[in-house]
Amino acid sequence: MSCDHCVHTRREFLTRGLTLAAASGTVPSFLTRAAFALDDPAANEAPRARADERILVVLQLAGGNDGLNTLVPYGDDAYQRARPKLAVQANDVLRISDYVGLHPNLAPLKALYDQGRLAPLQGAGYPNPNRSHFRSMEIWETAADSDRYEHYGWIGRYFDNHCAGQPAPDPTLGLRVGRSMPQSFGNAGSLGVSLQTPEQYRWYPSDRRHAAAQQQAFAALNQPADGAWPPLDFLQRTALNARLSSAVITDLAAKIHDAAPYPNSRLAADLKLVAQLIAGGLGSRVYYVTLGGFDTHANQLNDHPNLMTEMGAAVAAFVADLERQKNLDRVLLLAFSEFGRRVQENYSGGTDHGAAGLMFLAGGAVKPGLAGKHPSLTDLERGDLKFGIDFRSVYATVLKQWLGADPKAVLGREFPLLDLLRA
Amino acid sequence: MSGIRTWKPTRTEPWDRRRARHLLERAGFGGTSAEVDRLVKMGPKDAVAHLIAYPPPVAEPLPEFLQMDTAPPDPREAKDGAEREQRFREFVRMQRRATFELKGWWLKRMLTTERPFEEKLALFWHGHFTTESDKVKNPILLYNQNQLFRTHARGRLGDLLLEISRDPAMLIYLDNHLNVRGHPNENYARELFELFSLGIGHYTEQDVLETARAFTGWTIQRGRPARVGTAQFMFNERQHDDGEKTFLGRTGSLGGEDVVRIILDQPSTADFLCRKLWRYFVADEINPEDNEELASWATIFRANGYQLQPLLEILFSSVPFYDERNLARRIKSPVELVVGTLRRLQVEPADRLLQLLTGSLKAMGQDLFDPPNVAGWHGGAEWMNTSTLLFRYNLINVLLSGGVKRFAGLKLSDRLQGVATGDAAATLDGLAEEFLAAPLTTQQRETALAYVRTLHADSDREELLRCTVHLLTSTPQYQVC
Known part of the structure; x- marks a missing residue:
């Protein structure tokens, strides 16, 4: 696999980091060393335009999204029977086929579907499903078999694989909007950064009169040092990543001029930041955002429709923004949840943890239409839907056809590729 | 006691400011130089006792910000939809304000208390028997649960398990107040096993379902007005499924009290809790060489009826607690x-x-x-x-x-x-x-x-x-x- 991207982004990243650090009066020696390491033919080529680099945006729906009330099998009597209180009525469904349609609050996604920019993936799951949030989320994030434990995340392993042999790859290869790191990003090389807002994403000196000197000392104390033991070594790598990436992101944020309309919600704000960073040319290949609150054990009608509204409006605004930027064809959004919910509603007006669920892809490159076959509502496993698409086949397809990676090297074995993306 | 060694200072590993501060940070929230010096003078044995053997907590009056005397009238008694809506909005505002104050109330306690270990333990139990105000909403119930942690912080695990299973905030948080005969809601049963006692892998899906039946009818009775007032545990016999159930190898007309008893018969419970305490008080990671020590702790914990205080004494006096490889190795929360x-x-x-x-x-x-x-x-x-x-x-x-x-x-x-x-x-x-x-x-x-x-x-x-x-x-x- 080619690592042009690493060399290229690392070079540009470090160059920008150095320039910015120099402007603020600090040139840490570690950076200087890393920059010298770049003195090779590949790195000395003129910076390549980024416009051909494809980007993956992962949307995590945390808590277990009720796939059956997202992509509704309104044409199945078994659905109405299983959901006497919770069923979305056939008249309200935004119809996609005679069998399924979208939740009425997903009109913005229906419009994307009609434009061929949204592909729901029905019946996504894995063998021997686990009904614990944490274990099942871990399975999705590490792409492990349900009886095996993987240390690193599937995206993290992609980072490691992609940048193997590089002395100082760009830590912003993966960027999480938020204040925690997703397990998907777990990797051996300490790659990946997280931030909530660019303004808070920098270190502010406390010494106004000797700001440059203090900054220089700060830099020296916040980078890998000899003899550090865990967890100090981890903290030092994190500190270095924070310092380098904040210089680049602060610079980029200062240049953001935007007028793109987004709805007023957390998810919309997060996706807006992603769109801004993409527009600014940040080197990230993978962005990760989360919408939580899907664990609807009780009174689901209070919460789930609002989540549908928030998700639909935010994703549609994001897609519109990317289209205006002319970046839609190089951005792919992948949405997943740790499981779907039980077919039969419970007595509390909610639904319990289930198994197979719904994924969806959005962007300019998706193959229009429904992917996969809707799972049967009567042929169940412990009351839950059986999966038809192994989610790792979706990952494999995205890795190979979108990110240009070797899925076997990342996922550990072959998974059949799916016909999800336009050639 | 077999397998447990008490740490003793040596010439190379002395009881000094460094180790005294280590104890003060772990069994409390650190402190001033003078406090560190005081612990050094006491010696390790007295220093541990000084920190962890604080006097038992006494009942406290409900803090003023939770006394909802000025609560707006109950929305359910509104004369029309508009009034109901308006009253409801007022309730939500009050709750949010009080919840924010509650967070500050706890933080202030941690900052000012003379028994920091009590707050450190309450924080441990809050992180263990989790509850989110985001779902429970009622700050009085959250406060009561928080005090429950202080009451039982160093007592018997069995009491804590039973009380938390009857705690209104928990009943709401994991939907057990809606768990009724014929329609078991398995949310509480699952998390009780997975996160509060046995740990994943020590029970089956069938155990979860049957245990959910045992907790049917464990619900709450709300005071009025419901959203700001208090609520009490209530056993609703009519909604309790008293049929035969089988879980964790036991069969019978089992109820929630039986669940707690049966959980305590499982060796994995002591093991699970000791590991969690280790990660909170000793080190972020558990290395293979620590397993033997942990197994001894678990054996003793189980043998002495799951009393926490003796277990905590062992922990803070243990060789691994003062071992060089566990000093400055935990990331501060x-x-x-x-x-x-x-x-x-x-x-x-x-x-x-x-x-x-x-x-x-x-x-x-x-x-x-x-x-x-x-x-x-x-x-x-x-x-x-x-x-x-x-x-x-x-x-x-x-x-x-x-x-x-x-x-x-x-x-x-x-x-x-x-x-x-x-x-x-x-x-x-x-x-x-x-x-x-x-x-x-x-x-x-x-x-x-x-x-x-x-x-x-x-x-x-x-x-x-x-x-x-x-x-x-x-x-x-x-x-x-």
Whole structure:
């Protein structure tokens, strides 16, 4: 696999980091060393335009999204029977086929579907499903078999694989909007950064009169040092990543001029930041955002429709923004949840943890239409839907056809590729 | 007791300021130099007793901000839809305000208490038997649950398991108040096994379903008005499924009390709890060589009827607790960072400071009464990423420069009187000793010293302390204890 991207982004990243650090009066020696390491033919080529680099945006729906009330099998009597209180009525469904349609609050996604920019993936799951949030989320994030434990995340392993042999790859290869790191990003090389807002994403000196000197000392104390033991070594790598990436992101944020309309919600704000960073040319290949609150054990009608509204409006605004930027064809959004919910509603007006669920892809490159076959509502496993698409086949397809990676090297074995993306 | 060795100071591993501070940080929230000196004088045995054998808690009146005498009229008794809507909005506003105050109330307790171990334990149990205000909403129930943790913090695990299963906030949080005969809601049963007692892999899906049946009818009776008032545990016999159930190898007409009893018969419960206590008090990671020690703790814990106090005594007197490889190896939680910093500087928690800190804890990933999910805070490396690290650094800057002075009129030169500032090296080394559990490398010290020399040349003592402390707290070394 080619690592042009690493060399290229690392070079540009470090160059920008150095320039910015120099402007603020600090040139840490570690950076200087890393920059010298770049003195090779590949790195000395003129910076390549980024416009051909494809980007993956992962949307995590945390808590277990009720796939059956997202992509509704309104044409199945078994659905109405299983959901006497919770069923979305056939008249309200935004119809996609005679069998399924979208939740009425997903009109913005229906419009994307009609434009061929949204592909729901029905019946996504894995063998021997686990009904614990944490274990099942871990399975999705590490792409492990349900009886095996993987240390690193599937995206993290992609980072490691992609940048193997590089002395100082760009830590912003993966960027999480938020204040925690997703397990998907777990990797051996300490790659990946997280931030909530660019303004808070920098270190502010406390010494106004000797700001440059203090900054220089700060830099020296916040980078890998000899003899550090865990967890100090981890903290030092994190500190270095924070310092380098904040210089680049602060610079980029200062240049953001935007007028793109987004709805007023957390998810919309997060996706807006992603769109801004993409527009600014940040080197990230993978962005990760989360919408939580899907664990609807009780009174689901209070919460789930609002989540549908928030998700639909935010994703549609994001897609519109990317289209205006002319970046839609190089951005792919992948949405997943740790499981779907039980077919039969419970007595509390909610639904319990289930198994197979719904994924969806959005962007300019998706193959229009429904992917996969809707799972049967009567042929169940412990009351839950059986999966038809192994989610790792979706990952494999995205890795190979979108990110240009070797899925076997990342996922550990072959998974059949799916016909999800336009050639 | 078999397999348990008590740590004894030696010439190479003495009971000194370093180990005394280690104990004070772990069994509390750290403290001033004088407090460290006091523990050194006591010796390890008395120091442990001093911290963990605090007098039993006494009943406290409901804090004023939770006395909802001024509660608006019950929305359910509104004359029409518009009035109901208006009353409901007022309720929500009141609850949010009170919940925010509740967060500050706890933080203030941690900052000012003379029994820090009590708060440290309450925080452990809150992270273990999680509840999110985001779902429960009623701050009085959250307060009551929080006090329940203090009442049983060092008692018997069985009592705590039973009481938490009957706790209104928990019943709401995991939907057991809606768990009724014929329609079991398995949310509580699953988390009770997975996260509160046995750990994943020690039960089956069938065990979860059957256990959910045992808890049917365990519900709440709400006071009025429902959303701001109190609620009591209620056993609703009509909604209880008294049919035969089989779980964890037992069969019978089992109820919730039986579940607790049966859980305590499982060896994995003691093991699970000991591991969790280890990760909270001893080290972020459990290494293979620690398994033997942990197995001994679990055996003793189970043998003595799951009493917590003796287990905690063992923990804080154990060889691994004072082992070199467990000193300065834990990443501080946001609460430990904030409370530890402010206790060390003896900062008075003014209301505005508490408000700032409540929001900051959330940003750093430890929103009190609102853990991220039912698994609580995982801790360790999960506290730390590029975003939270920068936030920690900047928060201390705010506290030292604008914040603390403005909020409490703090002068660092008063609080750090013991630190000599005659020259740059003495200043740096004195403050590093005071603040950092892990030392700077020679090269790091040299670079820092170059800066402190610049500062020393033209700054007053206050400025010198403030900027040097901020630099030293903006380091990986300050994030560990």
